[in-house]
Amino acid sequence: MIRLFGVESYFTELYVRDNDASQRIILPAKAIESLTAMASTTIRQSGDMIIACMLLFQSQMSGYQVSSGEFVTYQRLLRSLVRDTSQIIYLPNIYRRFAKSMEVYRQYTDIEPEAPLVIEDCRPPPNWPHAGKIEFCDFSLRYREDLDPALDRINLTINPGEKIGIVGRTGAGKSTLVKTLFRLVHGTTSGTIRIDGLDINSMGVGDLRPRLGIIPQESTMFSGSFRRNLDPLREYTVEDMWAALIKSGIAPKVSPPRVRKDGSVDDDEYDEYYEESKAGADEWWAKSGWMMRLLLLLILDWPQKQKFTRHTPLHGLDRIALSSSQSFSDGQQQLFSFCRVLMRKRRVIVLDEATADVDLETDKHMQQLIRNEFSDLTVLTIAHRLETVMNSDRIIVMDQGRIAEFGSPQELIDAGGMFADLIKTNDFGA
Structure with missing residues (x-):
C-alpha cells in the first residue's frame, strides 16, 4: 500500500x-x-x-x-x-x-458506575420489543455542564420495520444518537426514549441491551471454536447457526457437517471424533514409558497440548477460529457479525458504520442481506457511503447534535439542503 x-x-x-x-x-x-x-x-x-x-x-x-x-x-x-x-x-x-x-x-x-442490570419494578415483557417503534421525546444529552449539548432536543419517531439512514459530518452526533438506545453514554440527560412504548431509562441495562442488535464498525472474533463465537451461551441449535452462516455467505469458511436425508444437520460425528481422539490419546499415554512421560512433562508441556487437541475436533462448527486477523478478512468478520444478529432475530438492529471498512462487493452483499433478512425489522444505519443510505426509507441528517433534516432520500435531494451538499462532496464523516 x-x-x-x-x-x-x-x-x-x-x-x-x-x-x-x-x-x-x-x-x-x-x-x-x-x-x-x-x-x-x-x-x-x-x-x-x-x-x-x-x-x-x-x-x-x-x-x-x-x-x-x-x-x-x-x-x-x-x-x-x-x-x-x-x-x-x-x-x-x-x-x-x-x-x-x-x-x-x-x-x-473513578469510572462512573453503570445503571443496574435489572430493576425488578420495571422489567419489560418477555417478548419486548415486539414491533420495533422508537420514539425520542425532546431528548437532550450533555456530557459535562461546561460543554455544549451532544444531543439537543431530539424529537423523532421511527415506525416499526423502517430502514433509517443516519448521516452527517464527523462529530455531528451520529454515533451518540444510536448509543443512547443502548445507554452507553454517561452524562446529564433530559426527555425520554421509548421503544414500543416503554421508557428505556426506567429499566435495567441487562434487560435492554440483549434485546437489541448491533453490528459495530470493528467486529471481534475470539480464539476458540466457531460454535462458541456464534453462540457462547449455547442458546441456539446447530440448525440455527448453519442457517445464519449460509444466509450470510461465509459457510465455506466453516467445514459443513453431514446433512441427513430429511434435511436436518448431523452433528453427532463431532462427538464421535471427540471420543475417538480422547480414547486414542489416553491409550498412547498409558503405553508410554516413564522416561518418555517425564520428557513430555518437562520439555514439551504435552498435557496442556493434548488437552487442547482432545477438546477441539477440527470439523464443522468445532473448528478453531484463531484471532480475527488470522482467520477472517475485515469483510468476513462483518458478515460473521451479521450471523450473530440473524440468529438472535432482534426487532431493532443498529449498524454503526458496519460497512466502512469493507469493499464495495461486500457492502452490496450486506445491503442485500438487510433487504432480504431484515425486511420486517427496524434498522438504523450510520452511513459511510452514499450507496449505503440511498435505499433507506428515511434519512436523518445530524448537525451539531441536532436533527437538521429528516425525510426520504429523494425528498432531501429535492430540497437542496445539507443532505444534497453531502452527496455533492461525498462527506459523510468517518
Whole structure:
C-alpha cells in the first residue's frame, strides 16, 4: 500500500523520527543503569578493601592474629550491608512504578458506575420489543455542564420495520444518537426514549441491551471454536447457526457437517471424533514409558497440548477460529457479525458504520442481506457511503447534535439542503 501511493520517503522519515525519539529515552536509561551497577560494584569492592585494611591494622597494633574464617565472616556481613544499602539507589524507580500503578487504579475507581442490570419494578415483557417503534421525546444529552449539548432536543419517531439512514459530518452526533438506545453514554440527560412504548431509562441495562442488535464498525472474533463465537451461551441449535452462516455467505469458511436425508444437520460425528481422539490419546499415554512421560512433562508441556487437541475436533462448527486477523478478512468478520444478529432475530438492529471498512462487493452483499433478512425489522444505519443510505426509507441528517433534516432520500435531494451538499462532496464523516 505504501509503494502503491508512492509515500516511501514520508514513512521512512516518520520511522527515523520515532526511532530517534525512542533512542533519546532508551540510551539515558541504559547509561543510568550502567552507572548504578558500577557504583554498586565499586562500593562492594571498596568495602572488601576497607575490611582487609582494618583487620591488618588491628593485627599489627594488638598482635591478635585474625583467622581466615573470621575474615570471611566480616567480609560476608559487610557485603550484605552494602547490598541492602545499595537498594536505596533503586527506590526512585520503585516509587515511580508504584505511582503509575496507583494512577491507573484511580482511573478505574473513578469510572462512573453503570445503571443496574435489572430493576425488578420495571422489567419489560418477555417478548419486548415486539414491533420495533422508537420514539425520542425532546431528548437532550450533555456530557459535562461546561460543554455544549451532544444531543439537543431530539424529537423523532421511527415506525416499526423502517430502514433509517443516519448521516452527517464527523462529530455531528451520529454515533451518540444510536448509543443512547443502548445507554452507553454517561452524562446529564433530559426527555425520554421509548421503544414500543416503554421508557428505556426506567429499566435495567441487562434487560435492554440483549434485546437489541448491533453490528459495530470493528467486529471481534475470539480464539476458540466457531460454535462458541456464534453462540457462547449455547442458546441456539446447530440448525440455527448453519442457517445464519449460509444466509450470510461465509459457510465455506466453516467445514459443513453431514446433512441427513430429511434435511436436518448431523452433528453427532463431532462427538464421535471427540471420543475417538480422547480414547486414542489416553491409550498412547498409558503405553508410554516413564522416561518418555517425564520428557513430555518437562520439555514439551504435552498435557496442556493434548488437552487442547482432545477438546477441539477440527470439523464443522468445532473448528478453531484463531484471532480475527488470522482467520477472517475485515469483510468476513462483518458478515460473521451479521450471523450473530440473524440468529438472535432482534426487532431493532443498529449498524454503526458496519460497512466502512469493507469493499464495495461486500457492502452490496450486506445491503442485500438487510433487504432480504431484515425486511420486517427496524434498522438504523450510520452511513459511510452514499450507496449505503440511498435505499433507506428515511434519512436523518445530524448537525451539531441536532436533527437538521429528516425525510426520504429523494425528498432531501429535492430540497437542496445539507443532505444534497453531502452527496455533492461525498462527506459523510468517518
